[in-house]
Amino acid sequence: MTGVGSPVDVEARPFELILARNLISSLDTAALITDQHSALLFYNDTAAELLERRCEEVTPCAADVWELIGPYDRVGTRISLDELPLAMALRRGEPARARLMIRTFCGNQRDVEVSAVPLVTALAGRGAIVLMWPADR
Numbered sequence: 005m006t007g008v009g010s011p012v013d014v015e016a017r018p019f020e021l022i023l024a025r026n027l028i029s030s031l032d033t034a035a036l037i038t039d040q041h042s043a044l045l046f047y048n049d050t051a052a053e054l055l056e057r058r059c060e061e062v063t064p065c066a067a068d069v070w071e072l073i074g075p076y077d078r079v080g081t082r083i084s085l086d087e088l089p090l091a092m093a094l095r096r097g098e099p100a101r102a103r104l105m106i107r108t109f110c111g112n113q114r115d116v117e118v119s120a121v122p123l124v125t126a127l128a129g130r131g132a133i134v135l136m137w138p139a140d141r
Contacts, residue, residue: 021123024037025046028133033137034050034136055109056112075105076106099120099122117139121133
């Protein structure tokens, strides 16, 4: 895969990631896939609406993407990446959730609920599926 939203190269990605991408593509909930280093690999159309940018327009880079969207606590203080559900799912290998604020790629704030579920692949180690939805739902 050459970019976040580019077509999956079967030779380059484990089968489990291809299946995960197909799964989240069919969800009506915002969903993202990351690798074991928190780098964003793909997100679905619902996440694109929430984040205000299509997946194809975002370059995969763990620090850059997370720096842009936050996350923040309810008073606007940046939350350490190590405290996020994503980090907990990757580190502990178990699901985690939290309520937090993010900024979209256009700079708008969103209050969201986030759940992260570990994704284990035979060849690539861990990754995660992250689900997000507006907290006011």
